[in-house]
Structures are given as structure tokens and as C-alpha cells.
Amino acid sequence: MRDARAEVRRPIGLRLWLSGGWLSLLALAAIFAPLIAPHDPLAQDLFLGRLPPFWEDGTEPGYVLGTDSLGRDVLSRILYGARLALIVALVAGTLTCLIGATLGLVAGYYRGWCDRIISRFVDIWMAFPPVLFAILLIAVLGPGLISIIIAIVVIDWTRFARVIRAEAMSQGAMDYVASAQVAGRTQFGTMLTEILPNVLPTIVALLTLEMGIAVIVEAILSFVNLSISTDSPTWGGMIAEGRTSVHQAWWVLVFPLITLFLTVLSFSQLGEGLKDRFDPVLR
Amino acid sequence: MMYQVTDLHLSLPDMTRKPLVGAAPRIHILKGLTFDVPKGAVLGIVGGSGSGKSTLGRAMLRLLEPTSGQIVFDGTDVSHLIEDQLRPMRRRFQMIFQDPMSSLNPRRRVGGIIAGPLRLHGMETAGKVDDALEMVGLPRSFASRYPHELSGGQRQRVGIARAIALRPDFILADEIVSGLDVSSQAQVLNLLEDLVRELGLTLAFISHDLSVIRRLCSRIIVLDQGKIVEEAPTEALFEAPKASYTRALLQAIPLPDPYQVWD
Numbered sequence: 001m002r003d004a005r006a007e008v009r010r011p012i013g014l015r016l017w018l019s020g021g022w023l024s025l026l027a028l029a030a031i032f033a034p035l036i037a038p039h040d041p042l043a044q045d046l047f048l049g050r051l052p053p054f055w056e057d058g059t060e061p062g063y064v065l066g067t068d069s070l071g072r073d074v075l076s077r078i079l080y081g082a083r084l085a086l087i088v089a090l091v092a093g094t095l096t097c098l099i100g101a102t103l104g105l106v107a108g109y110y111r112g113w114c115d116r117i118i119s120r121f122v123d124i125w126m127a128f129p130p131v132l133f134a135i136l137l138i139a140v141l142g143p144g145l146i147s148i149i150i151a152i153v154v155i156d157w158t159r160f161a162r163v164i165r166a167e168a169m170s171q172g173a174m175d176y177v178a179s180a181q182v183a184g185r186t187q188f189g190t191m192l193t194e195i196l197p198n199v200l201p202t203i204v205a206l207l208t209l210e211m212g213i214a215v216i217v218e219a220i221l222s223f224v225n226l227s228i229s230t231d232s233p234t235w236g237g238m239i240a241e242g243r244t245s246v247h248q249a250w251w252v253l254v255f256p257l258i259t260l261f262l263t264v265l266s267f268s269q270l271g272e273g274l275k276d277r278f279d280p281v282l283r
Numbered sequence: 284m285m286y287q288v289t290d291l292h293l294s295l296p297d298m299t300r301k302p303l304v305g306a307a308p309r310i311h312i313l314k315g316l317t318f319d320v321p322k323g324a325v326l327g328i329v330g331g332s333g334s335g336k337s338t339l340g341r342a343m344l345r346l347l348e349p350t351s352g353q354i355v356f357d358g359t360d361v362s363h364l365i366e367d368q369l370r371p372m373r374r375r376f377q378m379i380f381q382d383p384m385s386s387l388n389p390r391r392r393v394g395g396i397i398a399g400p401l402r403l404h405g406m407e408t409a410g411k412v413d414d415a416l417e418m419v420g421l422p423r424s425f426a427s428r429y430p431h432e433l434s435g436g437q438r439q440r441v442g443i444a445r446a447i448a449l450r451p452d453f454i455l456a457d458e459i460v461s462g463l464d465v466s467s468q469a470q471v472l473n474l475l476e477d478l479v480r481e482l483g484l485t486l487a488f489i490s491h492d493l494s495v496i497r498r499l500c501s502r503i504i505v506l507d508q509g510k511i512v513e514e515a516p517t518e519a520l521f522e523a524p525k526a527s528y529t530r531a532l533l534q535a536i537p538l539p540d541p542y543q544v545w546d
Contacts, residue, residue, distance in 0.1 A: 175386035178346055179445075183400035184373035187366075193399075197390045280429050281389045 016273030019266035026263060030082040037076035038062055041233045045071035050249040068238075068252045069245055077233035078259050084234050085263065087145070088218045092152035093211035099153065100160020101203050107161070108168025109191045119165070122158045130155045134217065138226045148221055152214050160206055167199045201279045208271030212264040219260055235260045284355075285453050285485040286320035286343060291352035293335075293342055312338045314509040315352070320453075320487060325479060327500030327517070328489045329532060335509040336489045337381075340455050343487065344378050345369055357452065374404045377446040381458040383438035387430040394426030397445050404449065415448035418481075419474060436467030440474065447478060453485045460495060472498055494536045497521060505529050 029036065039062070048071040051063045059066070065074040107118040134151040141147040171177070172195060180190040215235075222236025235256040242253030293313040301307035312335045320326050330336040341347045343354060345361055354362045356376060361369065380386035387396055397415050398408040413423050419440040430438055439459055446454050456475065460468040476499060479486050490496050496503060496517075503520050505513040505528060512526040524530045 175380045175382060176388040178341075179378070179380060179386045180399075181346060181366075182344060182373060182376075182378045183445075183449075184370045184403050185399075186370070194388055198388070200390075279390075281431055 013273050013277050015269050016277055019269035019273055022262055022266045023270065026082050026259075027086060029079050030086050033076075033079045033083060037073075037079045038064070039073035039076045041072060041076040041080040043072065047071065050245070050252075052249070053251050053255075065255050066249065066251045068241060069249065072233075074238075074252060074255055077238055078235070078256055080233045081235045081238065081256065082259075084145070084232065085215050085218060085260075088148055088152070089211040089214045089263075089267065092149045092156075092214040092217075093207055095149065095153045096156045096210050096214075097160055097203065097207045100157035101164045101199075101206075103157070104161040104164030105168050105191065105196065105199065108165035109172050109195055110187070111169070111172075115165070118161065122161050126158050126162075131220070134221065135224070135226060138221065143226055148218055151221070152217050155217075156210060156213065159210070160203075163206060164199055164203060167202050168195055171195050171198045201275050204274055205271040208267045208274070212267035215260065215264055215267070284319050285322045285324070285357055286487075287353070287355040288319070288343070289317050289353040289355075291316040291339075291342065291354065292350045293338060293347060294350050295338075295347075312509050313342065313349075316506075316509075316511055318504055318511065318514060320485060322452075322485055323483060324502060325486045325488060325500045327496035327503040328487060328506060329491065329493055329496055329503060330506035331491060331532070333508070334506040336491075336506050337457055339506065340378070340457050340487065340489050344376055344455055374400075374449045375451050376453040376455070377449055377451040379439075379442045379446050379454060379456045379459045382462055383430070383435070383442045386442055387438060389430055391429070392426065393421075393428050393430065393433075393441050396430070396441060397426075397448050400445060400449055406449070411448050415444040418447060418478065419444045434467075435463050436470060439463060439467075439471055443471075443474065443478070447482060447484075450482070451484070453487070455487045455489070457489045458491070459488075461490070461492070468495070475499065492536075493521075493532050505532065 045067075048060060048063070048067050049069050051060055051067040051071075052058060053066045053074075054064050063073055063075075065078070067073055068077075103118050103122075107115040134155055137151045137154060138147045141150065176194055177190055180194050185193070218234065219236030219239065222234040223240045225237075225240070238256040239253055239260070242249070242251075242256065246253050291313055292311070292315055294309040294311045296307035297310045298307050316339065318326075328336045328339065338347065342349055343356075345354070345364065349362050352362065353360060356372070359372070361372070364372075387393075391399075393416075394412050397412045401408045401411055412426055416423055416425060421437060421440050421444070425433070425437070425441075430441065433441065439462075442459070459475075460471050463471060472495065475486070475488075478484060479499075486499075488496060488499055493503075500517055502516050503514070504511055505520075505526060507526075507528045513520065513524065513529045515525070520529065521533070524533055
């Protein structure tokens with residue numbers, strides 16, 4: 001009977017496999033980009049400009065996904081672009097989560113003056129238009145990887161704070177919190193050992209979502225030329241360049257776009273998949 | 284005396300009527316309660332909804348601080364102790380909650396739920412969890428289950444196991460059978476009766492249902508709108524209720540009618 005229940009609770013999780021598989025593949029590609037990329041992503045060759053992908057006519061061997069107008073290999077640029085995208089997703093996502101979730105948890109559990117200060121701060125923060133805020137911030141800090149990460153954290157921590165605060169508040173009203181007090185647990189201990197495990201599924205779901213958002217924000221910033229310097233390949237930068245020649249060379253736009261799409265989708269599906277797999281409470 | 288409660292008043296801020304600026308108006312919930320709980324007694328606290336019986340329970344366990352008056356637990360005045368001073372004492376007075384779905388952390392296994400309080404008070408956990416499960420009539424294998432995998436009656440038994448594992452002197456049971464079906468109610472009440480006898484517990488049993496209280500309690504307090512309207516030994520109260528509110532509560536008990544005809 002126990003075994004039967006275990007099977008019911010642990011489905012194979014196609015969602016987890018597909019999204020996790022794509023992201024692992026991407027991570028490997030990013031780490032080993034110098035080894036597996038067929039060409040230097042920055043090497044220009046005007047004689048090889050706008051080569052189509054391999055199944056069309058007029059290709060050169062070795063340029064699987066074609067080249068852009070300057071003759072740079074699209075596949076190699078996508079592989080190198082994955083580096084930046086994943087670094088931004090991981091670092092910015094994690095930092096945003098840590099800051100936002102901590103503030104949200106404290107505000108939602110302790111309430112009182114602590115909640116009032118944090119909540120008012122979040123309200124004021126959210127009144128700024130986020131994209132303008134990011135552009136302004138990068139204009140001040142100067143473009144670069146660190147600036148992108150700071151911009152994402154600064155814009156998005158409020159999302160975590162809001163959601164986790166609400167979640168911590170509803171958990172704080174449950175009797176198991178009163179029961180922890182009856183048992184003699186300190187307030188801080190209750191927050192960490194009783195509340196946190198119950199908001200963790202929400203935090204993980206938000207974190208993976210945030211990683212997807214971070215990839216998009218990085219792409220948007222590259223698109224408006226505010227990401228890191230123009231010669232490092234980024235997906236957003238490729239999309240921006242591809243847009244100008246979409247009628248002559250659609251592949252320069254479409255391949256990075258598909259990669260971006262699959263990556264963001266995988267991040268959000270990963271969150272759901274992890275929850276299905278590891279959360280003991282069936283919803 | 285286990286508990287001596289003297290002229291207990293308690294009011295809480297009413298956040299629904301809080302003005303934009305300034306403090307919320309306070310609702311006076313407990314209005315001067317005085318009663319004793321002798322050691323080894325089983326006290327029933329009865330009242331309709333809103334009578335303040337749960338608030339009284341939470342004040343006795345010092346989850347709420349009284350506005351005025353005194354709560355003396357086993358010779359120690361606990362009315363205004365701060366949490367740090369209360370914590371070492373908390374092992375001695377425990378509580379069983381009304382809704383085990385809410386009072387058992389859904390993301391912890393039963394074993395962890397029972398062992399948690401033991402660890403906090405520096406007691407060894409290994410045998411005690413099994414003992415507690417056994418005393419409430421649950422198999423040991425339940426230690427590795429999550430609360431949502433249990434039935435309502437089993438969950439409430441886990442709540443009881445958690446309270447008795449600490450070997451407290453006093454247990455407050457707050458409407459612990461009101462969420463259960465009638466047969467589970469009877470089982471849980473039988474269990475509680477046995478435990479009180481075996482462990483020599485002092486028990487306060489809060490309920491809105493006098494028939495449930497009659498089984499268990501030697502003495503009954505009837506609360507209405509934050510005041511004690513009647514205090515009497517169980518038999519006396521059932522035979523000759525003095526307050527009109529008590530009579531109304533007694534009349535609300537559905538009696539089995541052997542001559543009933545279905546037509």
C-alpha cells in the first residue's frame with residue numbers, strides 16, 4: 001500500500017525531464033563553448049556573409065545554422081551567448097530571490113512596524129516604471145555584466161517580497177505556528193523551521209520564473225544596446241541585428257529567438273516540475 | 284492547584300474598525316473570570332461561539348497576554364511573563380488544537396512533528412516518539428507519513444501524541460472533536476479519558492457541546508459573553524442548571540428518542 005502511494009505521488013515528470021534536459025544541455029554548451037563551437041563567434045568574413053542554414057542551397061560546410069551579414073557563424077554565437085544568458089539567469093535570479101524572499105518572509109511573519117516599513121518601501125519601489133528604471137540605471141553604472149545583474153535585482157526583488165510576504169502571512173495564521181510557540185520554539189526558529197519549508201515551494205517556483213525573466217531582461221537590454229559591449233555575442237544582440245535583415249537572412253533572427261523562447265519556457269516549467277516532484281503536499 | 288485564575292480581563296484590538304490614523308478600538312473579550320483548576324481535575328469549559336472560551340484557553344497557555352488579572356500556574360504567576368521566561372516552563376502546559384489540518388505542519392512527517400518539541404526541551408527523542416504513537420493507538424510506521432496522508436481521527440491522535448510526548452502536567456484541549464465524525468469523536472474521547480487516568484494529567488476541555496463534556500469532565504464552567512454564568516460539578520449542572528443560558532445549552536443537546544416514528 002505504501003509503495004502504491006509512492007508511485008501515485010511520483011509521476012515520471014515529463015515536464016521536469018524536458019525542461020531540465022534543455023537547460024542542462026544549454027549549461028554544457030555554455031561551459032564548453034570554446035571546445036564545441038565550430039568557429040570564433042567574433043570572426044568576420046565578408047565573403048561568407050548571409051550563408052543560409054545547412055538544408056538550403058548555397059551553404060558552406062561547417063556553418064550549420066548559417067552566418068549573419070558580417071559572416072559570423074550563427075551557431076557559435078548562440079553557444080557563446082548562452083554563457084551570458086545563463087550567468088545572468090543564475091546570478092541575478094538567485095540574488096533577487098535572496099533579497100526579495102528574505103524581506104518578504106520577515107515582513108509577512110513578524111508583521112508590525114517591520115512589515116509597515118518593508119511594504120511601504122515595496123509600494124514606492126514598484127511605482128517606478130521598470131524598463132525606464134533599468135535603462136537609467138545602466139546609463140549611470142555603464143554597460144557591463146555587473147550592471148545588468150544589478151539592474152535586474154533592483155527591479156525585480158519587489159516581486160518576491162510581495163508574493164512571499166502574502167504567503168508567509170497566510171502560513172503565519174495557521175495553528176502549527178501557535179503550536180510551535182506552545183512547544184517553546186523561538187519566533188526566529190519558527191520562521192526558519194516551520195514557515196520557511198511551507199513557503200519554499202513558492203520560492204522555488206518564483207526563482208525559476210525569475211531566471212526566465214532575467215534572460216528576457218538581458219535580451220531586451222541587448223536589443224536596445226545597453227547590455228555588455230557589442231562584440232560579445234548575446235541572444236538579444238543577435239535578435240536586434242537579425243531584425244534589420246530579416247527579409248534577406250531570416251535565420252539570423254529566428255535561431256536565437258527559438259533558443260531564447262525554449263530557455264525561458266524551460267525555466268518556468270522547471271519550477272512546476274520541481275514542485276510536482278519534490279513537494280510532499282499534493283495540491 | 285494547577286491553575287488559579289483571578290479576575291481575568293482580556294481585550295484585543297479590533298483591526299476591522301481601525302481608523303486610518305491611531306490605535307484600533309479594543310474589544311473586551313474576557314470580563315473578569317475567576318476559577319481554579321485543581322490538580323488531576325478534568326475541567327470542562329462550555330459556551331457558544333463568541334463566548335470567549337478559546338480566548339480563555341489561549342490566555343491560560345499564554346499565547347495571549349491578559350489585560351489585567353492574574354493567572355497562576357502551579358504556584359508561578361505567569362500572567363505577564365515574557366516569552367523568554369515562559370519558554371522553559373512551556374513543556375509543562377501543552378495544548379491540543381481544534382483543527383489538526385492546520386496545527387500539524389503539512390510539510391513535516393509525523394515523526395518530526397512529535398520529536399520537534401522534545402528536541403526543543405533537550406529530551407531524547409528515539410523511544411519517545413514510538414511510545415507516544417503507541418499511547419494514542421497509532422502504528423509506529425506512521426512516523427514516516429505526512430499529515431495529509433492520515434484521516435481526520437488519526438491526525439487528531441497525532442496532535443494528542445505531540446502534546447503528551449512532553450509529559451506535561453496540564454493539557455488544554457480546544458474543541459478537539461468538533462471536526463470529527465461521531466465514531467471518531469467517541470474514539471478520541473475514550474483515548475483522552477484513558478490518557479488522563481494513566482498519566483495523571485490535569486485537563487481543561489473546551490467545547491460548545493455539553494454532551495461531549497459530560498463524558499469527560501468532573502467540573503464545568505459555563506461561559507457566556509466573556510463571563511462565567513455558572514460553575515458546578517458535572518452532575519449538579521446536568522440535574523439542576525441554575526443559569527438560563529445553561530438551560531438553553533442543555534436543551535440544544537439532541538436526545539435519542541426511542542419512540543420516534545418516521546411517517
